[in-house]
Ligand SMILES: Cc1ncc(COP(=O)(O)O)c(C=O)c1O
C-alpha cells in the first residue's frame with residue numbers, strides 16, 4: 001500500500017497524489033496538467049479529501065475538545081462548508097472572515113473572534129451575528145466591548161495571555177514571548193489585572209484563558225510548559241477572585257513538512273501529552289480540568305494545497321539558473337517574508353535530464369521575488385513547462401496581494417476524480433473597478 005510516508009518524491013503532497021503518464025500528477029483523481037490547461041496559471045488546487053482527513057484527525061487527537069480552524073490560514077466558502085460538516089469551529093479575526101463564514105452557513109456560535117486591534121466594525125459584526133466567543137487581547141478592549149453588548153445580554157469571552165515561551169518557525173511568527181504585541185503578560189501582572197476588570201463587567205462572561213505560542217512549531221514541549229504555567233495562573237485566579245474558569249484554548253501553530261524529510265508536529269502525540277499534562281497539573285492544584293480548545297490553521301489546510309505555475313523564461317547567469325514563473329510574491333509572500341523553502345516539481349512532461357540547482361523566481365519587480373532557491377529541477381526545464389509546488393494551502397492566498405496589478409489566482413477544489421472552481425481568478429476589470437477615477 002502506498003502511504004503518506006512512503007510516497008518518495010510525493011511525500012509532502014496530499015495523500016491522494018499519484019504520479020501519472022507523461023510526468024503528470026493526479027490529485028483527488030484529477031490531472032494537474034489538465035487543470036492548468038483549463039483554468040490557466042497560476043492556479044491553486046485544494047484537495048478536499050486531504051482537508052477533511054486532517055480535520056477528522058484533529059477531532060480524534062482531541063476528543064472532548066473544541067477544534068477551531070484558524071481561518072487566517074485560508075478561507076473561502078467551500079472550505080468553511082467542509083469544515084462545518086466535519087464538526088470544527090472557526091477562529092476568525094475580522095468582520096470580513098466572520099461575514100464570509102456566516103454567508104457560507106457556518107453557525108456563528110461555533111466561531112471565536114481574535115485580534116490585537118479589533119475595529120469597531122469587527123466588534124459590531126461579532127455582536128450582531130452572535131459570535132460564540134470573543135478573545136480579549138488588551139485592557140482597552142474590555143470597556144469597548146462591554147459597552148456594546150446589549151443590556152441583559154452576556155457575551156462569552158476569553159482572555160489571551162502571554163505564557164512567556166519562545167517557539168515557532170521564524171521570529172516573525174512567535175507570539176508566546178514577552179517581546180511581541182499579542183496578549184497580556186503574566187510577568188508584569190497585566191493579565192491578572194485585566195482579568196479582574198473583565199470579571200467586574202456584568203455583561204461579559206469570562207469562560208477561559210487563551211494563548212497562541214506561534215506558528216510552524218514542530219515540538220510538543222513548549223505546549224506542555226505553557227499548560228503548566230497556565231494552570232498556575234488558573235490557581236491564582238481562583239485564590240484571588242474565586243473564579244474557576246471552565247475553558248482553556250491553546251491556540252494553533254502546529255508545524256507541517258514543506259519538503260521531504262522535514263519534521264511535522266505529531267498531532268496525536270500533542271493531544272495525548274497536553275491532556276495528560278493538564279489533568280496532572282489540575283489535580284496537583286485541586287482545580288477541575290477545563291475543556292480544551294485548539295486552533296490549527298496551517299496543519300489543516302497547508303498540505304492540502306498545490307499551486308501550479310507556468311514557466312515564462314529561463315535565464316542562465318554565471319552562478320545560477322533562473323526559471324521565472326507567472327506568479328510569485330503576490331500569491332506566495334512566504335519565501336520573501338520568512339525565507340522558507342519549498343519543493344517544486346516539473347509536471348505534465350517527463351524528463352530524463354539530470355537535475356540541476358535551479359532558482360525559481362516570480363514575475364514581480366523585485367530581486368527578492370524568489371520562490372525557491374536552488375531547487376533540484378531537470379536541466380531541460382523551458383518556457384511553457386508547468387511547475388507545481390506542494391504544501392501551498394496555508395498563508396499563500398490568504399496573504400496574497402495584487403502587486404504590479406497582477407490579479408490573484410483562482411482556487412479549484414478536487415475530489416474523487418472531479419474538480420470545481422471555488423474562487424475565480426481576480427480579473428483586470430476587478431482591479432480596475434476599484435479605482436473610481438480622478
Ligand atoms: C490566535 C491564533 N490562533 C491560531 C493560529 C493558527 O496558527 P497555525 O496556522 O500556525 O496553526 C494563529 C496564527 O498563527 C493565531 O494567531
Ligand SMILES: N[C@@H](CCCC[NH3+])C(=O)O
Nearest residue numbers: 072173215216334394395
Ligand atoms: N503567515 C505565517 C503564519 C502566521 C500565523 C498567523 N498567526 C506563515 O506563513 O508561516
